[in-house]
Amino acid sequence: MTSNGTPEKTGAAAGPNRLAAAFGRELSLASRSVHADDYTNSHTAVAPPMHVSTTFRYADDPNELLPWSDFDPARMDNPYIYSRASAPNTTRYEAILTSLLGGPVVSYASGLAAFHAMVVFLNPKRVAIGGGYHGCHGILKLMHKLNGLEQLELEDDNDLAKLQRGDVIHVETPLNPTGEARDLAYYRRKADERGCYLTVDATFAPPPLQDPFKYGVDIVLHSGTKYFGGHSDMLSGVLAIHPDRAAAAAAPGGGSWPQGLVGERLLLGNVMGSFEGWLGVRSLRTLELRVLRQSESAQRLVDWLVASSQKKENKADGGSNVIAEVVHRIQHSSLQPEASDPESWLCKQMPHGHGPVFSLWLKSEEHAKRLPSKLFLFHHATSLGGVESLIEWRAMTDAAVDRRLLRVSVGVEGWEDLRDDLLQGLQALSEELKN
Ligand SMILES: Cc1ncc(COP(=O)(O)O)c(C=O)c1O
Structure with missing residues (x-):
């Protein structure tokens, strides 16, 4: 808050909820696409600057030095250290998508990199998956080679009956290549019956066409290469975490889901490039x-x-x-x-x-x-x-x-x-x- 009690307009103190606080309601999707990242502005330029640096200076004051092990990797206002952890242009891209998708977003180098990161994070023994983008089946084959992960058929009830607690039901809707939709409420019930996670590839119907979180989906995946990029000139992958999952400190290995995913991304090294983050922000304005x-x-x-x-x-x-x-x-x-x-x-x-x-x-x-x-x-x-x-x-x-x-x-x-x-x-x- 400023000294006269109004919400801060920009800067870390303003925070991602600044606009909702100022208007007393959530703004439309169109307005959030243009302004959800305003709180990250640290310059008077209206168009976002591009930062290509891979490394960032530490605080000048020794008393402000915060070793990496002491900060929460999932916070948007962390000091930047090294671009494999986070970087300004991809932070902006994630800030806008967090607002548009309705849960914390972690970005990746491509849609398949995001799918891979999701499977590594949830670490299921079985994944039920239907038709759809064949690359995701390819990743599951790789995981089978590494740890024996079993691929089951989504539309076969006998296969769904083999699922156990901690396994994953992965639904693509609408489906690649036909554009046909699948019923998410039905698969949420199936996932609950078996104690499984429900993950959804929503690439073919980005906002405002559908909101998978309304159906209790745990993680929503997008190939950001498609509609988020929108100009056939950047690769990107996105995982959005259901707000209830994000709020719980229950990631496998401790911490929250966003912390877990960001921490694993630092090791897998599958981050988006800064130029792609910059292009992504440019594109999301007109999503x-x-x-x-x-x-x-x-x-x-x-x-x-x-x-x-x-x-x-x-x-x-x-x-x-x-x-x-x-x-x-x-x-x-x-x-x-x-x-x-x-x-x-x-x-x-x-x-x-x-x-x-x-x-x-x-x-x-x-x-x-x-x-x-x-x-x-x-x-x-x-x-x-x-x-x-x-x-x-x-x-x-x-x-x-x-x-x-x-x-x-x-x-x-x-x-x-x-x-x-x-x-x-x-x-x-x-x-x-x-x-
Ligand atoms: C539905 C769907 N999911 C995931 C992907 C993979 O995305 P990317 O090419 O960004 O890795 C694609 C790519 O065509 C896709 O169509």
């Missing part, structure tokens, strides 16, 4: 704008594809219907049966729209392989979540997937332009394959 726009455009494209594929002929297509001719199936959480019932778990879990990624199965592998090169606006590339729309013949990076599948990540271009690009590409493909 809500981007995500809502991408979600809405994806919905319009899915609706258009579904409606067009059901018509006998399509006016925009000169009387024929190339979509019905070439597209075999479309998958997205908005097409799950529950999506039409406002009281369903799905509508409650994703109240602000569906994810910006969906999948298309074309009639043959040859169709799927050839469509991307016919498009002008969609880049043929892997990854997702950036401002640029991407399409990927998924067989390029996932050996296990149906070879007719194309994954579509919708960017921030005008949706009508994306629609027209898809239509002309499908027409060109159909002509080419007729000849």
